[in-house]
Amino acid sequence: MARRLAIVGGDAAGMSAASSARRRDPDLDVVAFERGPYTSYSACGIPYFVAGLVDRAERLIARGPEQHRERGIDVRTGWEVLAIDLAARRLTVRAASGEEVGEPFDELVVATGAEAATPPIAGAEAIEPARTVDAAERLRAALERGGRSAVVIGGGYIGLEMAEAFADRGLDVTMVEQEDQIMGTLDDEMAAHVQDAAEGHGIRVILGASVEEVVVDDAGAPAAVRTSAETLDADHVVVGTGARPAVAVAREAGLQIGDSGALRVDDHQRCPGHDGVFAAGDCAESHHRLLDRPVNVQLGTHANKQGRIAGVNATGGDLRFPGVIGTAVSKICKYEVARTGLGEAEAAEAGIEVVSATIEDRTRAAYYPGAGPIWVKLVAAPGSGRLLGGQIVGVEGAAKRIDVLATAVWAGLAVDELALLDLSYAPPFSGVYDPLLVAARATAKLI
């Protein structure tokens, strides 16, 4: 009988694992259990569907169950894994029919993703997290039925993307953030530019206020949000206070959970102590190369890579996930926003001494049409000048420059070397010194 690889979770990590295993071993039996109706969808695209920039939710689906089946993967949508017996190599699964069945496996990939971390606020449990394609469809349908006001609880990037989507639909939008800055992944002075962009887009931002209640009407629909500052009308509410790894079943099975709350894995995506058992994606930890400790970063790009690596290694391969450095990018109203490596605040929290410099420049030659502001902040080690991180905010063309900094951080370049690096120049793309070179030079002066 063929060996059997079972996969728990049919989104980015799970289906990447399934696909790479399928390609490597044509004789393997590959089965993937997904409790929802969809596979391989882009949760990152949901705000654009809500905004109406993407017309149909199905466009967010990179590859549906039928397409995976055509490629020889036994996808079971509507099947929920209830328990994992690692010793007996057996899953307990509630089938789409409702029946509980046992499903054997030889190798296992746990790719259960993350779930909304709804805060303990009265009424918040009535708000469905817009984390799946079908939830997004319900949210958009509610928006299309009407309403004038929206409140977004939490000022992270997903909250901001959703606030922008609501504003684009003509709603009065208020964002409530309990910290004293939005976009907590950036240092505060960089986050202030993002707040400018949000406010310029018509989004009201309330900082330092906690939400005390989501007031729900008799029909279960939101009506208002009561905060420590004031009570806000809210025909629509989004809770954007983050997500936590979905590890209940894996924990119950005895797989190790790290301090981050996610599944511990080694650099081959193996779950320690359990041969042939792998974890990947939002439910798993990643090694942070600068902090030198495991972290939980929920991003589609890591999920895809880790899933592929799990699939390769589950079929006798030897691929290593090299870790993460915290690179992220988003588009927030008129600005693009990006970060990589360590921020100044993050370094301080980790007890790492750094120097940092921030510059303001233009995205193109000053005389070239469309030139706009770009701010670049670099963080470096005081002795060696080694680049440890960067943050960028600016108009179109600004943010993807973060990948240059990510590559430099990854390779261990020092800021004085970065300042003289042969980066491209032409007037439609930058001034004669790219803003990254200007920032590197400003930082090098502090070393």
Add this chain to the structure above:
Amino acid sequence: MARRLAIVGGDAAGMSAASSARRRDPDLDVVAFERGPYTSYSACGIPYFVAGLVDRAERLIARGPEQHRERGIDVRTGWEVLAIDLAARRLTVRAASGEEVGEPFDELVVATGAEAATPPIAGAEAIEPARTVDAAERLRAALERGGRSAVVIGGGYIGLEMAEAFADRGLDVTMVEQEDQIMGTLDDEMAAHVQDAAEGHGIRVILGASVEEVVVDDAGAPAAVRTSAETLDADHVVVGTGARPAVAVAREAGLQIGDSGALRVDDHQRCPGHDGVFAAGDCAESHHRLLDRPVNVQLGTHANKQGRIAGVNATGGDLRFPGVIGTAVSKICKYEVARTGLGEAEAAEAGIEVVSATIEDRTRAAYYPGAGPIWVKLVAAPGSGRLLGGQIVGVEGAAKRIDVLATAVWAGLAVDELALLDLSYAPPFSGVYDPLLVAARATAKLI
């Protein structure tokens, strides 16, 4: 008496040298001789002025003579250096008045730039190269006086930028290139996409044809261009066949000229054998880090950096120019075009064995508005997988990714490491795997 730093040439390299020396040593006497009327202008911006994207030519001037004078630099515009006596530390200069004068120096920076390499074609000498702000003004004035047809001789990036400018002004434009591809800095299959863009913009491209005569009317204005293929109407003609380092005076003075035809310099921009004499910018060589030999690359970004380094080192500093890797970017009609490191053809010519892969992808998530094609070609060493170069063509957002490849080439990353690097992802900026990661993975498979 104060020491005196003399600078020959008042554009990017010369004025960068003047400015950095001025800042470092307030007591130094800094004099810069520029034979034209302008300083520190962006020759790279000329096509955009010709197109009308930039309204006034003065906008191309980053800093005029008066601004430099206010900063304590004795700028002499309209003064032409005729001879350098290195032993006597004395320049012979034709002053703006026409008088020949002797000007002493202690340290010298030669920044004489490059000059059009007009090919030996009958009539071509009648066409003024559009390399300076005043020449660009004359060209635009001629365009505004009328004409229906234009011919661009030479299919490099400047020729293409000028062809686009002419097309944008409503002219019938034909480009004549004697090789069998345009954009010779790219490998042929990548250049083919650029040709598509040019042709889609209404530019007729004739390959493999040599120009035999520029037919000029009695008033000295162009009328036609006779090629080996056919004779073309030409109310306007641009010769875009490259430029050569302007080194006549320096050669005469005994400064060493390298095989590239440019001035030899060490990694401190010093002219070998002559203490206190520096060269920088288009007239000087640069060390190519991959070819490990001197090359002459005429780009404003190198000119600025080398000028600054010359100015620092001329005032007792110790800055090293780390060399170049051939990074370049341009916008050609609907596409952005970029390259870094070695191309496949270039490597073959240098006798370097490589593997290479080319991928086609989208600039954004497929469902996100504005996603368009991007082609990425990578070149790597067959044994180590070390990235040696990359080329990118694609729609908006494509080309600045070249800086990621430049950083990776610079740092010596291998393609399998690049394939798993933590680059940024969000739907407005890329698919879940950035096209660079896709290309790196495709290339890694060949190693």
